[in-house]
Amino acid sequence: MTTIKFYPEAWFKVEYTVNEMDIDFRAWEISALDEKNIEQSETQKEPVIKGFIKWDGCCEFDYGTHYCGIHNAEQFLILMKEIYKFKSGLGEPFTEEEYSNELLDALITLQSRLEQLIIITPTGESRNAMTEDNINALIAIKKATS
Numbered sequence: 682m683t684t685i686k687f688y689p690e691a692w693f694k695v696e697y698t699v700n701e702m703d704i705d706f707r708a709w710e711i712s713a714l715d716e717k718n719i720e721q722s723e724t725q726k727e728p729v730i731k732g733f734i735k736w737d738g739c740c741e742f743d744y745g746t747h748y749c750g751i752h753n754a755e756q757f758l759i760l761m762k763e764i765y766k767f768k769s770g771l772g773e774p775f776t777e778e779e780y781s782n783e784l785l786d787a788l789i790t791l792q793s794r795l796e797q798l799i800i801i802t803p804t805g806e807s808r809n810a811m812t813e814d815n816i817n818a819l820i821a822i823k824k825a826t827s
Contacts, residue, residue: 682698682699683696683697683698683699684696684697684699684767685697685720686763686767687711687719687720687722688759688760688763689711689714689716689719689722690756690759691756691757691759691760691763692710692711692714692756693708693709693710693711693730693756693760694708694709694711694722694724695707695708695709695760695763695764695767696708696728697767699771702735702736702774703733703734703735703736704733704734704767704768704771704775705732705733706730706731706732706733706734706742706764707728707730707731708728708729708730708731708760709724709725709727709728709729710724710725710729710746711723711724712724712725727745729744729745729746730742730743730744730745730760731743731745734764734765734768736774736775738765738768740764744757
């Protein structure tokens with residue numbers, strides 16, 4: 682079974698192919714959003730993400746693009762949440778809940794605030810608060826709750 686979904690908040694169109702124990706997916710970036718008829722939105726010619734997600738939540742994908750700021754990273758996270766929601770909504774054997782919306786939303790908020798926060802060092806230099814330690818802390822929180 683093949684299903685196509687549009688996620689305008691993430692600016693992606695996704696094609697899902699449901700197999701017996703996994704779901705193949707391909708995602709295209711939306712280049713021109715038609716708000717009146719989402720399905721008529723223009724997308725890039727080639728998918729930027731190709732992958733699969735198994736019944737148990739394990740996922741592999743190739744992501745053939747780069748981020749142009751935190752906004753693109755947030756769009757990608759929204760997309761991945763939608764892929765997991767699609768999987769979980771299919772029923773058995775795909776119903777295992779792999780994520781917590783509250784946790785992911787909190788991590789997005791924290792990451793966004795750290796990106797905007799500027800720290801003044803004792804020497805008077807200013808730097809972004811999104812340090813390697815903060816990034817590692819976010820990764821540790823995600824791993825601990827997975």
